[in-house]
Amino acid sequence: MASLKGKVALITGASSGIGAAVARHFASLGCYLSLTGRNEERLNGVGKDCQQWGLQADQILLQTGEMSSDADLERIVLETVERFGRLDVLVNNAGIAKLRNLERSTMEIFDITMDVNVRAVFHLTKLASPHLIKTKGTIVNVSSVVSKVPSCNTFYSMSRYMVDQLTTNTAVELAPYGVRVNSVCPGIIHTPAFERKGMKWEKVREISKRRHPLSRHGEDTEVASAIAFLASDNAASITGHHLPIDGGRHCMPGSPIDAT
Ligand SMILES: NC(=O)c1ccc[n+]([C@@H]2O[C@H](COP(=O)([O-])OP(=O)(O)OC[C@H]3O[C@@H](n4cnc5c(N)ncnc54)[C@H](OP(=O)(O)O)[C@@H]3O)[C@@H](O)[C@H]2O)c1
Numbered sequence: 456m457a458s459l460k461g462k463v464a465l466i467t468g469a470s471s472g473i474g475a476a477v478a479r480h481f482a483s484l485g486c487y488l489s490l491t492g493r494n495e496e497r498l499n500g501v502g503k504d505c506q507q508w509g510l511q512a513d514q515i516l517l518q519t520g521e522m523s524s525d526a527d528l529e530r531i532v533l534e535t536v537e538r539f540g541r542l543d544v545l546v547n548n549a550g551i552a553k554l555r556n557l558e559r560s561t562m563e564i565f566d567i568t569m570d571v572n573v574r575a576v577f578h579l580t581k582l583a584s585p586h587l588i589k590t591k592g593t594i595v596n597v598s599s600v601v602s603k604v605p606s607c608n609t610f611y612s613m614s615r616y617m618v619d620q621l622t623t624n625t626a627v628e629l630a631p632y633g634v635r636v637n638s639v640c641p642g643i644i645h646t647p648a649f650e651r652k653g654m655k656w657e658k659v660r661e662i663s664k665r666r667h668p669l670s671r672h673g674e675d676t677e678v679a680s681a682i683a684f685l686a687s688d689n690a691a692s693i694t695g696h697h698l699p700i701d702g703g704r705h706c707m708p709g710s711p712i713d714a715t
């Protein structure tokens with residue numbers, strides 16, 4: 456089992472879905488947490504869940520913030536290091552997927568997708584790196600299988616391809632300092648994101664049966680345990696890797712989900 460006991464992890468987008476599952480899993484491993492999101496009520500709920508795994512209230516820092524705000528990102532990193540005195544793990548998870556094909560897309564949606572899914576990931580990497588160098592820490596970026604296979608969500612796929620490139624390049628740049636950088640590339644994972652976008656989960660689940668060779672969607676807990684592995688010393692010689700967690704979808708591109 457991965458060990459993260461006594462480490463400090465900053466997890467973005469921890470108020471929902473995959474980020475919340477990562478927070479709970481890291482808490483179960485005894486990792487101290489700095490968690491971000493926009494929805495304060497949901498973020499507080501995840502913080503309470505983490506306490507049930509044995510963390511004390513002062514071992515969990517909850518910060519609301521907007522990923523497209525440079526000032527918020529600077530505050531989030533600063534307050535994390537002020538609270539815990541160190542940073543061992545950065546999980547760049549917060550992201551948006553506004554499903555639009557070329558015809559239905561707008562430049563406003565393009566800009567916010569790039570701001571949240573790419574610019575914020577780069578900025579947090581830059582802000583966290585000096586602290587991660589001190590601890591020989593690690594970064595796990597949450598990308599997507601659609602960074603590798605076609606989808607009709609053009610700029611979402613573009614944003615995830617850029618995250619994988621960020622992973623590869625920063626893995627090489629930070630390797631001399633003992634800092635590892637990897638990404639995970641999930642397929643369809645059951646999270647609240649789909650229903651919040653007005654998609655029926657039953658429909659998405661049926662699509663995932665056809666799309667994934669293992670004939671099923673993934674669970675947020677499966678992504679969380681893979682992230683914990685990559686963040687732990689069990690993965691000490693793994694860097695620059697893009698790990699698919701997609702039931703084999705990357706082997707079988709298939710047809711894209713209908714854009715809505
Ligand atoms: N679910 C999938 O099938 C799937 C597949 C591949 C990759 N992914 C990636 O996995 C990550 C998590 O997805 P999910 O399905 O867990 O989605 P989710 O349930 O909608 O959670 C997204 C998280 O990101 C935060 N967030 C979004 N936009 C933000 C912004 N502008 N500023 C600050 N925080 C923001 C949300 O905060 P609030 O809710 O508090 O606003 C929430 O905590 C995303 O990067 C997504 O692209 C998901």
